Amino acid sequence: MRGWPVTLTEGPVGLRPLRHRDAATWRDLRVRNAEWLRPWEPTNPETPLFRSGLGPYLSMVYTMRHEARQGLALPWVVTYEGDFVGQLTIGAIVWGSARSAQIGYWVDRQVAGRGVIPTAVAMAVDHCFFTVGLHRVEANIRPENTASRRVVEKLRFREEGIRRRHLHIDGAWRDHICYALTVEDVPGGLRSRWLADSSRAFPRPSS
Secondary structure (H helix, E strand, O other): OOOOOOOEEEOOEEEEEOOHHHHHHHHHHHHHOHHHHHHHOEOOOOOOOOOOOOHHHHHHHHHHHHHHHOOOOEEEEEEEOOEEEEEEEEEEEEOOOOOEEEEEEEEOHHHOOOOHHHHHHHHHHHHHHHHHOOOEEEEEEOOOOHHHHHHHHHOOOEEEEEEEEEEEEOOEEEEEEEEEEEHHHOOOOHHHHHHHHOOOOOOOOOO
């Protein structure tokens, strides 16, 4: 796939490809953030959520790297000041006349609210549009997930309506709000628009 693998940076925020040696760090972050993430995670027996062993995580890394080689996904680690703090994946890539994809992300609760994920999403979307050659990126988010909705609303994704019982999450089929952008929505790039919109792109907690 054109434009992959790639590492992207903006200030203290980075996106880099997922690596096998990330498995232990990924596992530890997910276990520590289990209650923070559980209400929003798809219920999929093939996907490790908060298990303690490394085997399922290594299997996931292998699968996602294979999908990347096939042009079906871009699996990134999100870093903040060099530390692994989350994940952002462009997945469900469809080529042909659609050239569309879906974006998903999670972040360590300890760095939430510092502009990390909006910046990461903006970089990823720009890369998809202007390097990879996609036309549309969408995010499907539970109405109750106000933190995740704030990310796309800050970035001025367009709200396109409700997808009824879209994914099985936390034990039941859940409705999702569909948000989307097409390349025509951000002719000057999403990253530059986000940084211009945000007077404090990387706020830090007060001491």
